[in-house]
Amino acid sequence: MNKSNRTYIRVAVLGLLLVALVFALYSSFVKDPNAVKVGKAAPNFSLQQLNGPDMALSDLKGKGVVLNFWGTWCEPCKKELPALQQQYDQFKDKGLVVVGVNIGESTVAVEPFVKQFGVNFPILLDSQSQITKLYRIGPIPTTFFISPDGDVEEIFIGQLNEAMIAQKVSKILP
Amino acid sequence: MDQRKCECGHTNPIGTLLCESCGKPLDIEIEEQTAFPDMRYEGMARRSQTYTKKVIDRVWNWFSSVKIAIGIIIVILIGSAVGTIFPQQQYIPVPVPTEADVARFYTETYGKLGTIYYELGFHNLYSSWWFVTLLVMLGTSLVICSLDRVIPLYKALKKPRLNQHKSFLKGQKLFAEGPMPEGAKQDELLANAAQVLRKKGYRIFSTDRALMAEKGRFSRWGPYTNHIGLILFLIGVLMRSIPGFFMDEYVWVREGQTVAIPDTPYYVKNVSYHTEYWSESEMPEKLDLKGGVIPKSFQTDAILYLNKNADLPGAKPDLIEVKSGPIVVNHPMEHESLYLYQSGVQEMQLGALNFNLIDQKNGNKELGLIKVDLYDPPKEQDLGNGIKVRTLDYFPDFIMGADGKPATQTNLPKNPMVALEIIADNGKISEKMVYLQGSVITQKTDPQFGLVIRKPDLIDITGLNVRKDKAVPLIYFGSFIFMIGVAMGFFWQHRRIWVQFQEDDVMLAGHTNKNWFGLRREVDGLIEQTKLPLTVEEKSKA
Incomplete structure (x- = not known):
């Protein structure tokens, strides 16, 4: 085998191994x-609304969406609900929708709870926790701020207060 | 004189230890027999030693070094060991939702060392970029080391050298030299030797005055074969990162429930679950189980569905049955590349509460059965005779909240509290009652209606491990090739015996890559049967 042939083969073998390295690094x-990431499109889904028809995320294109995952057993979620309601009242005419996704609870458990807190923004029932898994929800509350064109602007894990919500909502209003 | 030029006239590449043509050791004087070159690669130049001008050649040479390969292996070993000192992130026992919490966990739990551990990325070691890089480097080294050695070795062994230089024969560990016996003929002796060796399973290469007998050459390919197996194995592991090649999920399915399998268009239904126990008559001897039982099998009867409406998650599924049957431990349900394994169970869990509604003012007359499904309590039940039962409130895992109001700790019915309203006489009578922890509390002191608690519905929840691993056939195939390579190298030896006449002397040399005792016996047998006047000297090192 001559010299140039040998170099050619070495380049090919090393190139192939380099591709393997790049791939391994990429996947690491x-x-x-x-996973749902900031800057990426929020995955579309459809869920049954508490006392209402099914609602799909894509139905809300053109509006700023606050997608809040919660459960009645979660204390910070309870404390956060009034703040979410307050901001919803304030900005709903300016193109904001607050959507509460309840994780795996029955209508009978959710309905009195929502009434008790005076919540009137749409509540979706993720009875099989399918969307909770799709959005890779760990601890709750977890809130996604989604822009009018459907991209995730911010993901917040933990309890929000009114000022925080107002500040984040200002970035996603149409 | 050009160093690479052997006295026989052959020009050898730089790095050659034994002349490619006559086998004479190059560059060194064979005064001391122990300095004879290693026979490992037949004294051939490793290809990497040939040219070192270009960057690509330097990289190639670096990876071609066995010292470097051992270095990489040691670093991987040390790294893997360090990764076990503190738990990996996935095994942290407390919730750590954000990266800052992870950092705090290591600092607070393990102090300064924990901080360093976290900062250096040891908390996610096995998927960290540098660990993965090391593994790929090991793979690279494996490929290049093998290529660099197997090609010259193949070339050397393909053309067996018959007329070896005297110093080559002398340098072998088994060597004997003696004068030709009186009246013996060279060709007769050679033919005789060839026959004896052929019987022992040797392949014979011969000329009129030299003979080489060889067997088990293929065992020299063993190490390279097992490297190929290892590389296939590594490729298989790498392939798991390709989307759709690997998944490992766990789903809990209640009896009667149909559940979506995450990240797939499939749903699985648990038709029923049961554990079978060994009966006493089946046991070979009487055991004192102290009232206990021994399970025989854990079985879920399941149905697998394909959701035709999987494009929109959460939307009402359009299910088509694709498979149904039992799932038993070690006998998963298989569909295409998806496997569902029986791997957990929660038996006798509360599924629904049952009550008998009685009219206490009418001789405790039974008015009907109330069933409260704890996973989806009905809003309203009609018992007939104008009696309706409403579920007002439901706390699956009751706890008294800090604000003095009832609350729930989880969304699982571990300690259910249900508030019911009984409506009768077209709404004229309304009585509220609460079930909690095995008793019923009524609102009124003298209620008309009462609840008799009946046996609740107990259900089994099966835990199914859903796996997909398309790389498994390749990983098994790689392991199989690896084992073949190991067997080739372990159980066979490459033995060679040279018989040569030079001037009036007869010379005999032997070489094997292992089992010198076996070779020695064959050489002794050869000398005995051909009646050659030789005494074999076995050197300690060759």
Whole structure:
């Protein structure tokens, strides 16, 4: 075998191994390619509304969406609900929708709870926790701020207060 | 004189230890027999030693070094060991929702060392970029080391050298030299030797005055074969990162429930679950189980569905049955590349509460059965005779909240509290009552209606492990090739015996890559049967 042939083969073998390295590194950095990320489109879904028809996220295009995952057993969620309601009242005419996704509870458990807190923004029932898994929800409350064109602007884990919501909502109003 | 030029006239590449043509050791004087070159690669130049001008060649040479390969292995070993000192992030026992919480956990739990551990990325070691890089480097080294050695070795062994230089024969560990026996003929002796060796399973290469007998050459390919297996194995592991190649999920399914399998268009229904126990008659001897039982099998009867409406998650599924049958431990349900394993169970869990509604003012007359499904309590039940039962409030896992109001700790019915309203006589009578912890509390002191608690519905919740691993066939195949390579290298030896006549002397040399005792026996047998006047000297090192 002559010299140039040998170099050619070495370049090919090393190139192939380099591709393997790049791929391995890529997959070590991107552990969950399906995870919901800031700057990416929020995955569409459809769920049954408490006392209402099914609602799809895509129905809300053109509006700023606050997507809040919560449960009646979660104390910070309870404390956060009035703040969410207050901001919803203030901005709903300016194109804001607050959507509460209840995680795996029955209508009978959710309905009196929502009434008790005077919540009137749409509540979706994720009875099988399917959307909770899709959005990779860990601790709750977790809130997604979604822009009018459907991109995730911010993800917040933990309890929000009115000022925080107002500040974040200002970025997603149409 | 050009160093690479052997006295026989052959020009060898730089790095050659034994002349490619005559086998004479190059560059060194064979005064001391122990300095004879290693026979490992037949004295051939490793390809990497040939040219070192270009960057690509330097990279190649770096990876071609066995010292570097061992270095990489040691770093991987040390790294893996360090990764076990503190728990990996996925095994942190407390919730750590954000990266800051993770950092705080290591600092607070393990102090300064914990901080360093976290900062250096040891908390996610096995998928960290540098660990993955090391693994790929090991793979690279494996490929290049093998290529660099197997090709010259193949070339050397393909053309067996018959007329070896005297110093080559002398340098072998088994060597004997003696004068030709009186009246013996070279060709007769050679033919005789060839026959004896052929019987022992040797392949014979010969000329009129030299003979080489060889067997088990393929065992020299063993190490390279097992490297190929290892590389296939590594490729298989790498392939798991390709989307759709690997998944490992866990779903809990209640009896009667149909659940979506995350990240797939499939749903699974638990038709029924049961644990079978060994009966006493089946046991070979009487055991004192102290009232206990021994389970025989854990079985879920399941149906797997494909959701035709999977494009929109959460939307009402359009299910088509694709498979149904039992799932038993070690016998998963299989569909295409999806496997559902029986791997957990919660038996006798509260599924629904049952009550008998009685009319206490009418001789405790039974008015009907009330069933409260604890996973989806009905808003209203009609018992007939104008009696309706409403579920007013429901707390699946009751706890008295800090504000003095009832609350729930989880969304699972571990300690259910249900508030019911009985409506009768077209709404004229309304009585409220609460069920909690095995008793019923009524609102009125002298109620008309009462609840008799009946046996609740107990259900089994099965835990199914859903796995997909398309790389498994390749990983098994790689392991199989690896084992073949190991067997080739372990159980066979590459033995060679040279018989040569030079001037009036007869010379005999032997070489094997292992099991010198076996070779020695064959050489001794050869000398005995051909009646050659030789005494074999076995050197300690060759």
